[in-house]
Amino acid sequence: MQRNSPHLILVGGGARSGKSDLALALARRLGRRRLFLATAQAGDDEMRERIGRHRRTRGADFRTLEEPLAVPELLRQDSDHDVVVIDCLTLWLANLLVGGQEAESVGRRVAELADVLRQGPAHAVVVTSEVGLGLVPETPLGRTFRDVAGLAHQRLAAQADEVYFGALGVMLRLKPGPVVAAAEVLP
Numbered sequence: 001m002q003r004n005s006p007h008l009i010l011v012g013g014g015a016r017s018g019k020s021d022l023a024l025a026l027a028r029r030l031g032r033r034r035l036f037l038a039t040a041q042a043g044d045d046e047m048r049e050r051i052g053r054h055r056r057t058r059g060a061d062f063r064t065l066e067e068p069l070a071v072p073e074l075l076r077q078d079s080d081h082d083v084v085v086i087d088c089l090t091l092w093l094a095n096l097l098v099g100g101q102e103a104e105s106v107g108r109r110v111a112e113l114a115d116v117l118r119q120g121p122a123h124a125v126v127v128t129s130e131v132g133l134g135l136v137p138e139t140p141l142g143r144t145f146r147d148v149a150g151l152a153h154q155r156l157a158a159q160a161d162e163v164y165f166g167a168l169g170v171m172l173r174l175k176p177g178p179v180v181a182a183a184e185v186l187p
Contacts, residue, residue, distance in 0.1 A: 007123040010156050012130050013166025022164060022171045022182055023085050023125045024058060029186075030123040031082025036062040037071065039092040054087075068095045072112045081122050089128035089156070090149050103144050110152045114159055126156060130165070 007030060011023045027034050036058060042048040055064065063081070067074045071092055075084065086092075096106045117124045132150045137143045157163050163175035164182055171182035 006118060006120055007162075008117050008156070008160045009123075009125045009162045009164070010128065010153070010160040011125060011164045011166075011171075012128045012153065013164075013171070014130060014133070017166025017169070018171050019127050019129075019164075019166055020054065020057075020087055022166075022186075023087065023127045024062075025186055026162075027083045027085045027123075027125050028061070030125070033080065033082045034062045035078065035081035035084040035122070036064045037074065037084055037086045038064060038066045039068050039071065039086065039088060039095060040066075041068045041091075041095065068092070069099065072109065072116045075113075075116045075120060079121055083123040083125065085125045085127065087127040089126050089152060090131060093148050093152060094145060097141065097145055097148065103148050106148050107151060110148075110155055114155055117156075118159055126160075128153060128156075 009023075009026055011019045011026070013019050038051070038054075040047065040051055042051050058064070062085070065074065065078065068091075071086065093106060093110075096109060097103075101109070117126070128149070130153070131146050137146055157175070160175060162173060165172050165174055173180050173182055173185055
C-alpha cells in the first residue's frame with residue numbers, strides 16, 4: 001500500500017465498531033515511522049483508564065502525541081513520520097466547540113486540517129465516530145456538534161482515497177467501490 005503521494009483514509013463508525021483497530025492495521029501497512037495523534041483529554045479516572053487501555057493496545061510501534069486542539073499546527077510542525085493516525089476527529093471537533101469556537105470557525109479548522117493532510121508528506125488515517133444516525137440531540141450544542149461532525153465527514157470523505165465504515169461489527173470499505181468487508185482487502 002506504499003504510495004508516492006500522501007494517502008488519506010477516513011475510518012468511521014459507532015462506538016466499539018473496530019475503527020481504531022482497523023486504523024492501526026492500515027497505518028502499519030502504510031509506513032514504518034508511525035505517529036499516533038490522540039485528541040482525547042483525560043478529564044476523569046474512567047477516561048484516563050480508557051486512554052491507557054488504548055495506549056497498551058496500540059503497542060510500542062507508534063510514537064504518541066496528545067493534542068486536543070492544535071491538530072493542523074502540530075502536523076505542520078512534526079514531519080518525522082511516514083503515516084499518522086488521528087484518533088479521533090469527533091473528539092477534536094467536540095474539544096473545539098466546548099472550547100468556545102463557533103460552528104463556522106470549526107468548519108474553517110476542518111478545511112485547514114484537510115489541506116494539511118492532503119499536502120503533507122505523510123499518509124494519514126483519520127478515525128471518527130458517526131454521530132448522525134441516532135436521535136436528534138436535545139441541546140443546541142449537541143445539534144451543532146452533530147451538524148459540524150457531518151459536514152467534517154463530508155469534506156474529508158470527498159478528499160479521501162479510501163473510506164471505511166463500521167456497522168454491526170463489520171468494517172466495510174465504502175470507497176473506492178465496490179463496497180467490500182475490510183477483511184477482504186487486508187492480508
